[in-house]
Amino acid sequence: MFKRTPIAVAYGDGIGPEIMEATLNVIQAAGANIEIETIEIGEKVYLRGVETGMEPGAWDTLRRTKVFLKAPITTPQGGGYKSLNVTTRKALGLYANVRPSVSYHPFVHTKHPTMDVVIIRENEEDLYAGIEHRQTAQVYQCLKLITRPGSEKIIRYAFEYARANNRKKVTCFVKDNIMKLTDGLFHKVFDEMAAEYPDIENETWIVDIGAAKLADTPENFDVIVMPNLYGDVLSDVAAQIAGSVGLAGSANIGEQCAMFEAIHGSAPRRAGQNLANPSGLLLAAVMMLVHIGQPEVATRVHNAWLKTMEDGVHTYDIFKEGVSRQKVGTTEFAGAVIHRLGEAPKALKPVSYKASQSMSLWRKNGHHQKAEKRLVGVDVFLDWEQGSPNDLGSALSQVAVGPLSLRVITNRGVKVWPDGLPETFCTDHWRCRFLGKEGEAVQTGHVVELLKRVTEAGFDNIKTENLYLFDGAPGFSAVHG
């Protein structure tokens, strides 16, 4: 017998323990050669007084095993501890979130009988950096970070995944008509990388119309790669229109570690009733088995599961009178899959995994030359409520340092000075753009001195953003209006 592969397992919150037990029962009955190391994370740990929601020893287990099968955990909304899912993904560098959504027509009700889409969601960046601030009485901000190395990693992964899994097309969803710098970079990197994969078709959609098309005609998509937030939202939509969020599993892949989980949450209202569908976690475990080099076991489990679907043995979430045959609970469903191990579906297409379909598709990206960076101005953000935009403009026009002088003031990104419109609604949050004179170098000292003068003039400066040219191109967005 080969050495067992150690895997870390967390039973999670809500329906987590039930679906994890069902999943482990199935894969062990199928012959998975694994050594389970249980770790505790989530609500229970938090309620015991561990503020991070994760026992300190858990990180050691994760870093040693490098493979993590995780049931959903409850994340408090609004306040409370930060999402452990997000923390784990980022701390372990799990940059690629792979979420297949497949329909099982006519056995599971769906309006999209031939859907077979894989959403590859960037997992570490975007608005999920978790950098949020309250800046004034009225205004809160969340930083959206998109990086070149982050975009290169995820987009390269999407194309490599397409190639390894015999997929024909990779689509990119972005909103770079509005977020020209951040989503613009993602799109640019997509175009650069697409050129390296001439065997794979590529296309880009603005995310809003792309999402509408995905919901309407998902059969026109194959692999879709997108930044974190769009991927989070749209992979739930994709799973639900394929049949149920309860059916979709996901793999979170890093350079060294990988985490496998259902895409749904802990569904606390269904917990402890033997109701939940374990399929999402089970299909995640199938991806894990391929990842750890046990493709034959993965194939056995997946085919038995497809046969169970086909035989109409369904949990409540996909049970439909006239289509399904038997309504079962979590435990009975797992039993039905175990009963069918060794069988293959007759109407649905059987699967057959190969070692070459490993989820590890890491390929190093090239190094980019450093851009020449030149300081040309500064955006000074103020908390100010004492008058009109013209009052602010007149007062700040008096504050000029070296080459820096006030050029424009915006409120929530809309120009309000000079020549603003009286109709524009203004909050207490003002962005005042100071730029240097054409051709004259701006020094950091000028910015520091400017801030000193702005403060001495009685203004409340809440933050600044330096304005740079990179190789002569502006590294900041233009002003609307």
Ligand code: NAD
């Ligand atoms: P949810 O996915 O937990 O549940 C939404 C609804 O979907 C449930 O009420 C249920 O009707 C259905 N559902 C989900 N999974 C099912 C299953 N396996 N079988 C049958 N029906 C199922 O979403 P939510 O209610 O928004 O979130 C609950 C908690 O889970 C929150 O604390 C949230 O932060 C957390 N969450 C965790 C993860 C994760 O651990 N990866 C992911 C998403 C949400």
